[in-house]
Amino acid sequence: MSTPIENSANVLIVDDSLISRKKLRSAVRRLGYDADLAEGGAEGLEALAAKDYDVVLLDIVMPGVDGFDVLRAMKDDPQLRDIPVVVVSSLEEERDSVVQAIEMGAEDFLPKDFDPVLLRARLTASLTKKEFRDQEKEYLVRVERLTAAAEIVETGQFKPESLQIDDLREHKDALGQLAAVFTGMAGEIYQRELRLRKMIHALQGIILVITVGILWGSTPAISRLAANAGATPLALATWVNLFLAASYISIAAARGQFKTFKLKYIGFLAIWTVIAAILQRVVLLFLAGQIEATLLALVATFQGFIVFVFASVTRLEKATPQRLIGLTFGLVGVFVVLFDKLDLSGAGSGWWWLVLSLSLPTLYAIEWVFVAAKKPADLDFLPAIGVMMLMSSFILAPSAILVEGSLFFSDTFGRAEWISLILCVVIAFTMITSFKLVDLAGPVFASQSAYAMTMAGIGWGMLLLGETLSSTAWIAVALIVVGLLLVSPKPDNTEIVIKRSFTK
Known part of the structure; x- marks a missing residue:
């Protein structure tokens, strides 16, 4: 059963082979995901800059800007570095390249001649990791905002509305409860x-x-x-x-x-x-x-x-x-x-x-x-x-x-x-x-x-x-x-x- 993030996932397929692109798009769509195509690394980077994607299926060997170049550019970009990348390769012929890609930050690999069940498993695993990563990032942002609010209160010069953490109280976790207690105490102090x-x-x-x-x-x-x-x-x-x-x-x-x-x-x-x-x-x-x-x-x-x-x-x-x-x-x-x-x-x-x-x-x-x-x-x-x-x-x-x-x-x-x-x-x-x-x-x-x-x-x-x-x-x-x-x-x-x- 697909999670909500899987059903709304956007997949970018980057491959210089038209046949491979169409084959992957067809398989991805049958799994219920949206899929966009990019012919080569340069076009793939342009697509990543123009739209938010949840996972990238990336061919390694491509003319011009290859898969390594795309991976390197993604990991250097704070906006792109957390997007999971699944390397598409002929495992027997490109084993060293796959290892290098994973060392550079790729999540997994997928053979050119893939089984649909394996494709589903790779995408599900990658999307689950991204969901956890997004939740972790969102949690860290909330922690940073709460910490910043505490620093404002510590300066001794504040108004309750200047803390800007009212929305954090809406979360039903421990951090949300902490935000509720903090805003209440700050309001009473004020x-x-x-x-x-x-x-x-x-x-x-x-x-x-x-x-x-x-x-x-x-x-x-x-x-x-x-x-x-x-x-x-x-x-x-x-x-x-x-x-x-x-x-x-x-x-x-x-x-x-x-x-x-x-x-x-x-x-x-x-x-x-x-x-x-x-x-x-x-x-x-x-x-x-x-x-x-x-x-x-x-x-x-x-x-x-x-x-x-x-x-x-x-x-x-x-x-x-x-x-x-x-x-x-x-x-x-x-x-x-x-x-x-x-x-x-x-x-x-x-x-x-x-x-x-x-x-x-x-x-x-x-x-x-x-x-x-x-x-x-x-x-x-x-x-x-x-x-x-x-x-x-x-x-x-x-x-x-x-x-x-x-x-x-x-x-x-x-x-x-x-x-x-x-x-x-x-x-x-x-x-x-x-x-x-x-x-x-x-x-x-x-x-x-x-x-x-x-x-x-x-x-x-x-x-x-x-x-x-x-x-x-x-x-x-x-x-x-x-x-x-x-x-x-x-x-x-x-x-x-x-x-x-x-x-x-």
Whole structure:
């Protein structure tokens, strides 16, 4: 009884004798196999290159390319070397040639004057060997794929689908069971590490939000102290930006980061300069001299809502219901504090300063969304901030001299200058931390530092300026905290890296 591989077998007959070819083809077909003919070795090699065969019946003595040449070419070709070859010969006349052919890799021999039963036996034996050989090769391929998957997992950088061994589980042998266990364990490891990474990612975002909030929250109080000591807005903005330019340019130059700086960045930096280094800085310092630091910190919380709207409209980030609820909680808390802090019952100056101060969180929001959406991927923040601050100083310095009469607050380095220096250092640390936060968590979550800034601003205002809040305001602050926790960071879609070895 024929096996499935025998019934579908393709046999190539290579012989220079027409009579021998036809005789073999007729006998092969009677056995139920397909048979193709090749007149000589050259034609046989062409046929082997054009079609897949399961066995070759090969004459040895042929003009031109003989059987030895065909055998030699087949054994040198990785695609052909495993095809069984049965040498067809006149045994008595070509005994030495048959021995040589078998030594070269032929499976067996068949006499020219063959018996059909012997032909069937030779073909069956050759096809059975080929079937086992094919199974062995397929098994080895599966082993290699499973080994490669294990090596990928060992590197610690993988996704389950990147292993590409799901199909191996379909085999019902021991290797298939091993593949099933391996993929299951790899999937569990990946999911566990992914959950851990998300927790770390969220924790890093929260820590950065709090850090940025504490740093930014101190700027209204410090700015107000500087204003009370005699610092003027444009001059103070000029000195702050010059300090930032000197600091960041020096650090970037020491690290060699200007080597990758390109002129194509100037357009992006020019817009960023106007938004952040000029408008934002001047508005903050001007308002700091006119309204309480706690109020300024509270108004900055509107940044979160504005960023959420911008990011949702531009589809920079997904507007999820949870984020919307979180922002709503935060805004409700802010409104409660504002009504407690300001007299908004009429059309007095309270409303005027409130509306005017809303330009500050709007500028913050525009900056964060702009940087997240337009920042060139290969632009380093350090040289970018340095160049941006230097550009802004060239604009602010003559403006300060023209409007305020001087770049200096007094004839000596006094209280205003010391407070201004502290402000420079705080803003320097704040900016680099803020941009790291945007890269890590996205602009929507990063904007929640405005809530942390509100709470920190209240604390700094109380500590440095003696400002106070009522018990109602503290309840509102609790709402702000809830809002902060509900707005989660953007999803981290980068490939996880498992930093451990599985072979130890």
